[in-house]
Amino acid sequence: MDNYLAEIIIILTLVVLILVISMFALARQIGVLHTRLAPTDALTITAGPKVGDPAPLLEILSLDGRLLKFGGPLKLPQLLLFLSPSCPVCEELISTAKFMARSEKLSLIFGSDGGEAQRHADYVSKMGIQDYPYVVSPELGIKFDVIRLPCAVLIDEQGVLRSKGLVTNREHLETLVESI
Amino acid sequence: MIDPLTILIISASLALLFFTAAKHKLRAPGQFSAQLADYKLIPPGILPGVARIIPIAEMAVFFLILIPLTRPWAAVLAGGLLVSYTIAIAINLFRGRDEIDCGCGSHPQNLSYWLLFRNSALIISSYLLVTPSTNRALVWVDFLLLSLMISLLSCVYLLIEQLVRNQGFSKNGRINDG
Incomplete structure (x- = not known):
């Protein structure tokens, strides 16, 4: 091989190598960005009734006296959203839940376990959720095995439990509702 | 007739590829047999045997492809292994089961048509090793080019793998691995 050709090929190979390495670095950064930005699924809760099983049958009075x-x-x-007046994350989810109930045509019900009725009534007016049924019942939480808040449960028209999970942000709630 | 330098570049790169492939499979044999079972092609009776033989065959390719005397045999073995992987991937793509892990390396990777292209390129290069080469004495420049080319090919391989993984991210919108 001619000497000058060999030199040029070596230089060019080095240049291509540097280019490929920098492209690899760029591709990796894109991959890292993807993992950072990817919405995570609603955290699944394994206890209680299973997804795909009929949801427990219950009849409970709501805070404003309606039989649900x-x-x-x-x-x-x-769409059952379990929350509590003492849970700050829940407040952020209420508007998302209202929006999703409207756009996906779901009947949205808020659930909370025991405590003073007055405190819940104050909470309902503070959050502006008077139009939605609000249930104060430890039984409801126990039946669905809610251990941590905020937790959402989705039941379809046939009464089958479609999804259930801990929802701490908008994406969680969206992925949970999309499963219908 | 191809240049002996080309033969050296191809065989060294294939050796590196088969070494890493075999290393992953030998390090996590349980994982590999689960991946293999997921292809739903091998009867369960002979599955453990096949799962044990494949990494050994890959290791054999690594050793034999580096020795000039055994190189053509190793190339035929490498090509045969790659052909069978490609057929297995193609069958599962045809069945629509593209969500299974291909078992290609350390990162979980779904089946895709790009794997068929990659494997075809690897098959062609491994069968190039069987063709006769010219008899040229290698000089130091050749070895410099050899090392540069091997690093270049490995980097290109890594780059394409990363791009395919990125494509998977945008397709699923969620994460398969970290």
């Missing part, structure tokens, strides 16, 4: 039916055949899919 859970499970069994329903007119609209039900």
Whole structure:
């Protein structure tokens, strides 16, 4: 091989090598960005009724005195959002839940376990959720095995539990509702 | 007739590839047999045997392809292994089961058509080793080029792997691995 050709080829190979390495670095950075930005699924809770099983049948009075039916055949899919006045993360989710209930045509129900009725009533007016049923019942939480808040449960029109999970942000709630 | 330098570049790169492939499979044999079972092609009776033989065959390719005397045999073995992987991937793509892990390396990777292209390129290069080469004495410049080319090819391989993984991210919108 001619000497000058060999020199040029070596230099060019080095240049291509540097280019490929920098492209690899760029591709890796894109991969890292993807992992940072990817929405995570609603954290699954394994205890309690399983997804795909019929949801427990319940009839509970809401805070404003309406009789609510859970499970069994329903007119609209039900989205149950378990929250508590003492849970700051829950407040952020209420507007998302309201928006999703409207856009996905779900009947949205807020659930909370015991405590003073007045405290819950104050909370309902503070959050502006008077239009939605609000249930104060430890039984509801126990039936769905809610151990941590905020937790969302989705029941379809046939009364089948479609998804359930701990929802700490908007993406969690969206992926949970999308599973219907 | 191809240049002996080309033969050296191809065989050294294939040796590196098969060494890493075999290393992953030998390090996590349980994982590999699970991946192999997921292809749903091998009867369960002979699955453990096949899962044991494949990494050994890959290791054999690594050693034999570096020795000039055994190089053509190793090339045929390498090509045969790659052909069978490609057929297995193609069958599962055809079945629509592209969500299974290909078992290609340390990172989980779904099956895709790009794997068929990659494997075809590898198959062609391994069968190039069987063709006769010219008899040229190698000088020091050749060895410099050899090392540069091997690093270049490995970097290109890593780059394409990364790009394919990125494509998987944008397709699924969620993470398979970290």
